[in-house]
Amino acid sequence: MLDQITKPKTITSDTNANAMTYSQYxxxxxxxxxxxxxxGENQSEAYLEYTRMAIQRMNRWDKVAKVSPEMEERVKKLxxxxxxxxxxxxxxxxxQTIPFMNKLAELNPGIQLRLILRDENPEIMDAHLTNGARSIPKLISLSPGLTKEYFSWGPKPKYLIEKQRAFREDPKGKTSKEFTQxxxxWYAKDKNQSLEQELGDCFSEAFDI
Structure with missing residues (x-):
């Protein structure tokens, strides 16, 4: 499978050097x-509230997120x-999702989880759009030398991508706030099971693991 991976065009050693660990983030x-x-540039009250909720969710998942035994074994083989x-x-x-990515990365010392801000890295973001949009989070798996891209995932589980598409086409009377709730x-009930499954599919396709 590894002969099918592509070379990233916008990610350099400087990118990785300036990236943050999960703890630093x-x-x-x-x-x-x-x-x-x-x-980012938007410092509105709304975005501050979004940030407050994101912090709350990360705190929660840092404590309660669980990786299945099967996934743990697969990650250790990567x-x-x-x-x-x-x-x-x-x-x-x-x-909702980055804390679980961190849980996975902690299982394998060969995996370096690094985070960069979208708005400070437009070229990288524009090389990894989702349906033409700068949707985040976006996970990009790269070889240690940054010469190959193994797979990418994001910005959310496929179920939610489809659910969002359907809402935009026909809200069926729901407000944006109600949809977001x-x-x-759904994230709370799913408990990262969909993310685990989709990343597992990425492992299968990229590494036969």
Whole structure:
């Protein structure tokens, strides 16, 4: 399978050197929020509230997220790689999924989880669009030398991507707030099982693991 992977065009050694570990990302987000700020140019009250909720969700998943025994064994078999994640502090989907990505990466010392901010890296983001949109989070799996891209995932489980598409085509009387509440209720009930399954599919396709 490894002969089918492609070479990233916009990610360099400087990208990885300037990227954050999960702990550094959490520290940055918490520090900014304590000052009444968030990442990116939009510093509105709405985005600060999104950030507050994302922090709350990350705190929760850091404590309660569980990896299945089957997935744990698969992750431990993965070859060395870098998981580069495009994100922003205010992103609701990032708050729900990145803690689980971190749980997986912690299982294999060969996996380096690194995070970069979307709005500070437009070229990388534009090379990994979802249906033409700069949707985040976006996980990009790269070889240690950054010469190959193994797979990418994001910005959310496929069920939610389809659910969002359907809502945009026909809200059926729901407000955006009501739809968002449904999405986060789904995340709470799903408990990262869909994310685990989809990343497992990525492992199968990229590495036969």
């Amino acid at each position: 959490r520290e940055l987000v918490d520090a900014l929020f304590s000052e009444g700020k968030t990442t 070859p060395p790689q870098i998981w580069l994640v495009l994100t922003e502090a205010w992103c609701g989907d990032a708050g 449904e999405v986060h209720l």
